Amino acid sequence: MKPAVLVTQRLPAAAMAQLASGCTVDLHAGRDPLPPAELRGRLQGKAGLVCLFQDTIDRRLLEAAPDLRVVANVGVGYDHIDVACARSRGIVVTNTPDVLTAAVAELTWGLILAVSRRIAEGDRLIRAGRWQGWTLDFMLGAELHGKQLGIVGPGRIGRAVAERAAAFGMRVVAAGREPPAGASRGADTAGGDWRRVLLDELLVTSDVVSLHVPLSPGTRHLVDRRALTRMKRTALLINTARGAVVDEAALVWALQERLIAGAALDVYEREPAVAQGLLALENVVLAPHLGSGTRETRAAMAELAVANALAVLGGKPPLTPVAPREA
Numbered sequence: 001m002k003p004a005v006l007v008t009q010r011l012p013a014a015a016m017a018q019l020a021s022g023c024t025v026d027l028h029a030g031r032d033p034l035p036p037a038e039l040r041g042r043l044q045g046k047a048g049l050v051c052l053f054q055d056t057i058d059r060r061l062l063e064a065a066p067d068l069r070v071v072a073n074v075g076v077g078y079d080h081i082d083v084a085c086a087r088s089r090g091i092v093v094t095n096t097p098d099v100l101t102a103a104v105a106e107l108t109w110g111l112i113l114a115v116s117r118r119i120a121e122g123d124r125l126i127r128a129g130r131w132q133g134w135t136l137d138f139m140l141g142a143e144l145h146g147k148q149l150g151i152v153g154p155g156r157i158g159r160a161v162a163e164r165a166a167a168f169g170m171r172v173v174a175a176g177r178e179p180p181a182g183a184s185r186g187a188d189t190a191g192g193d194w195r196r197v198l199l200d201e202l203l204v205t206s207d208v209v210s211l212h213v214p215l216s217p218g219t220r221h222l223v224d225r226r227a228l229t230r231m232k233r234t235a236l237l238i239n240t241a242r243g244a245v246v247d248e249a250a251l252v253w254a255l256q257e258r259l260i261a262g263a264a265l266d267v268y269e270r271e272p273a274v275a276q277g278l279l280a281l282e283n284v285v286l287a288p289h290l291g292s293g294t295r296e297t298r299a300a301m302a303e304l305a306v307a308n309a310l311a312v313l314g315g316k317p318p319l320t321p322v323a324p325r326e327a
């Protein structure tokens with residue numbers, strides 16, 4: 001008998017077909033995530049779960065799913081999954097690293113350019129019929145060339161963003177979770193040339209600060225009032241990681257007070273809600289969680305998640321397992 005798998009959102013056709021070839025699929029085809037009680041109910045008798053970051057896979061859910069053997073997340077971030085609990089119950093958790101790195105790095109650069117050169121603001125101005133023509137001092141932005149990019153979290157995506165900085169003539173510094181043993185030059189980079197510094201130095205000296213840390217108890221509100229007051233008044237903050245890495249209320253305050261020059265965000269603390277304060281500000285670019293949103297990448301994410309589920313259910317090691325993260 002084929003193992004039963006619950007899929008919480010329709011996947012691209014190739015991935016659905018791949019899954020159906022080895023499993024009995026129960027698909028939640030609705031556009032909103034399954035409410036927790038329904039998710040618990042639908043998980044009864046399921047050996048596999050293919051889910052997304054909107055699904056909360058907590059202890060309560062895992063304890064109510066005695067047959068579950070694999071949670072295959074379609075996405076790289078797994079802050080919505082209690083990985084330690086899953087592991088203690090012998091449930092394998094997998095994610096989809098690497099396949100979305102280029103897409104998120106490209107979107108990050110799109111946001112950096114959009115906010116530094118006021119592209120979204122200019123688009124709004126034209127559409128509102130308010131463009132009165134070119135003058136020497138009209139809608140001036142900030143040049144990137146010769147400036148410093150600060151990467152907070154030089155993991156796969158952070159490094160991919162750093163590598164692309166050379167194309168814009170920017171120098172790069174990076175700060176990770178662990179304090180650097182002295183300021184070493186980018187020996188641990190996959191390309192690019194950057195220097196490791198402490199987070200405080202990064203905040204104080206960077207012209208663009210781009211966030212690429214996973215969300216964990218240690219990184220929740222990493223960018224808070226204090227961090228924002230350490231940044232240059234001309235600095236731009238970019239977040240394509242997770243909304244809660246930034247204290248959104250503190251960010252609204254910092255932007256209103258002009259403590260920093262602007263922000264470009266792809267993620268929010270309470271998606272799909274966006275703080276009213278942010279909506280009212282011209283110097284903020286808002287994207288609706290588009291980081292991995294290319295046809296190529298979404299197909300690759302779904303196929304990798306399905307391959308992980310099929311591997312585990314077929315008694316093989318997963319391709320890309322996640323390990324519990326230290327808090």
Ligand code: DGY
Pocket residue numbers: 053074075076077078100291292
């Ligand atoms: C992820 O992969 O974690 C994204 O946020 C969804 O693409």
